[in-house]
Amino acid sequence: MSVLENLEPKEVFHFFEEICKIPHGSRNLEQISAFLVNFAKERNLEVVSDDALNVIIKAPASKGYEDRETIILQGHMDMVAVKEDDCDIDMAKDSLRVKTDGEYIWAEGTSLGGDDGIAVAYILALLDSKDIPHPPLEIIITTNEEIGMLGASALDLSSLKGKKMINIDNEIEGEFITSCAGGATFISELTVKRESVSGVECKIEVFGLKGGHSGEMIKYERGNANIICARTMLEAMDVAELHVKDFCGGMADNAIPFASAANIVVPEGDIAKIKESVEKTLADVKGELDIKDPDVAITFTEVGKTTTECIDKKDAERFLKMIITLPNGPLAMSAAVEGLVETSVNLGIVETSGDKAKTVQLLRSSVESSKAFLVKKLKTVAEAFGGETSMEGIYPGWKYVCDSQLRDHMVDVYKKMYGKEPVLHAIHAGLECGIISNKIKDLDCISIGPDMADIHSTKERLSVKSAKNVWEYLKAVLA
Ligand SMILES: [Zn+2]
Known part of the structure; x- marks a missing residue:
């Protein structure tokens, strides 16, 4: 019928x-x-x-x-x-x-x-x-x-x-x-060592963000959960000892990540300091995104005592610093078409597994030379932090x-x-x-x-x- x-x-x-x-x-x-x-x-x-x-x-x-x-x-x-x-x-x-x-x-x-x-x-x-x-x-x-x-x-x-x-x-x-726009998927990968760490396992979670399509929505400068999560850990590392067990966020390179999470291991005596640091980072981020992405949330929860393999402290720091340094968001606007983003990049996925820690970014530009220049920048940053890079899904504008x-x-x-x-x-x-x-x-x-x-x-x-x-x-x- x-x-x-x-x-x-x-x-x-x-x-x-x-x-x-x-x-x-x-x-x-x-x-x-x-x-x-x-x-x-x-x-x-x-x-x-x-x-x-x-x-x-x-x-x-x-x-x-x-x-x-x-x-x-x-x-x-x-x-x-x-x-x-x-x-x-x-x-x-x-x-x-x-x-x-x-x-x-x-x-x-x-x-x-x-x-x-x-x-x-x-x-x-x-x-x-x-x-x-x-x-x-x-x-x-x-x-x-x-x-x-x-x-x-x-x-x-x-x-x-x-x-x-x-x-x-x-x-x-x-x-x-x-x-x-033309685009490409850009992958940066660090090889990391693992070490056995004893302490209290805790979870840092970033959520509540709007996310959205990384092409159409990038101009709104919404919060990127992966970058916020890396920033939260780096801030905490300044005041306390923090070991990263794993860190994963985002589902696709072409979606602005609205959630991201990391499992960390910390000495019992540092928990209060880390808690305080996470709260401060949340207040800062909330202030920065108060109109662009107001529902951002960061939580810190204790899971329990553990002895487990974590990423070597220096390697983890290298990875997190690379994440906050990689260009992200709208980078250039079109002069010919009002309101049109000409060049942008989205850090869609963060993933750690075994001895690898990687980021996946989608970059876009309607100007081929700007796209090529952006690739050079991303490569420069990743390599400066000891990463190896590769590209896939390259298509012209x-x-x-x-x-x-x-x-x-x-x-x-x-x-x-x-x-x-x-x-x-x-x-x-x-x-x-x-x-x-x-x-x-x-x-x-x-x-x-x-x-x-x-x-x-x-x-x-x-x-x-x-x-x-x-x-x-x-x-x-x-x-
Ligand atoms: Zn279609």
């Missing part, structure tokens, strides 16, 4: 529902990729799929549009697959339970994957239709966007003719994205193109349809447009999409009306 069959546009929601039947969380894409290849083959369209399971489809122009310039349409096939604790769906195997009240679409107990299933649905509806006028189309549907744009990075686009691309992976109708025919055309069509200007927006986060524009010389591109709320969560919702508006708009742009 079809849940969405009464919603308009029928052709789009038909394919959207089909996609929801096929599990397609990141790294679980064999089935959806094969579905897309079959879809194209059944309609006699040229299609290729690569080792990364990306799918590229070429569709000839509709009648009368044969001599027009090729347009690339692009989206990603994977979704962030998350579910509520009490949900019995196996997201690796089962269909989503799609629901609608006519206004929104959601999935019961799980994320919906409107990001970016709606792009795939638009594309399939377009390729399936016989009466929508369009120029020659090149379709790029990538894999594993949500876990570092892995599919886009692996794409071979040498067979493509198109120089104009519409990426459909934005979540705000009427907002066109025109540039994005997408610089704002001053002269864009595609953008002008899309703004014109938008104004004609809605009687107002769209919002042009540059973002301090990564988009596949950055990677793809690095692979197609002089690519002119833009990113659009319908209204969605709470993506990447079980509260994800897609607006039905907005999905319809963007469909009508997309058809008008192609026509």
Whole structure:
């Protein structure tokens, strides 16, 4: 039975529902990729799929549009697959339970994957239709966007003719994205000695911070739990003996850490002094963050007497000092786009395990040379503290193109349809447009999409009306 069959546009929601039947969380894409290849083959369209399971489809122009310039349409096939604790769906195997009240679409107990299933649905509806006028189309549907744009990075686009691309992976109708930041994950690792220490084991915990996406939210200068926790320990080390057993905080390089914790071992006689020091640090931090992140909390609790392996005192100090010295937060603002962060870095993860102590940072910049210079700074700091560094997940930025025919055309069509200007927006986060524009010389591109709320969560919702508006708009742009 079809849940969405009464919603308009029928052709789009038909394919959207089909996609929801096929599990397609990141790294679980064999089935959806094969579905897309079959879809194209059944309609006699040229299609290729690569080792990364990306799918590229070429569709000839509709009648009368044969001599027009090729347009690339692009989206990603994977979704962030998350579910509520009490949900019995196996997201690796089962269909989503799609629901609608006519206004929104959601999935019961799980994320919906409107990001970016709606792009795939638009594309399939377009390729399936016989009466929508369009120029020659090149379709790029990538894999594993949500876990570092892995599919886009692996794409071979040498067979493509198109120089104009519409990426459909934005979540705000009427907002066109025109540039994005490049990024990289930067890892600094110290080798540390361990020594047996006797004393009272205690826990220092930092929590209550707002956290947030390290691209969009970095400009608010929210508290970084990892740095606050390192600072708390360093301050205490000035007045008492403190041994670090372990120190872990943050869940992802691209999230501002809202919690961090360390287990320490201290002599019984120093507990009062450390307590006092922690309280002072909390008062200081609270004062500094009173508007930016007011609910910051630091607690100090005694666990009990112990004899255990701790990080050598000098090594622990080296690690903590490196953490507070590494650049963090917004580092430069754009002069061209007001309010846009140009360069930033987020110390997302701190982790100690055995003889290793490491930090993981995500750095971003829309200026490639600034990104490279920041890498040099991070490397310099880490090496000064005896660390070794490495990088992964490097992707290029997408610089704002001053002269864009595609953008002008899309703004014109938008104004004609809605009687107002769209919002042009540059973002301090990564988009596949950055990677793809690095692979197609002089690519002119833009990113659009319908209204969605709470993506990447079980509260994800897609607006039905907005999905319809963007469909009508997309058809008008192609026509
Ligand atoms: Zn997306």
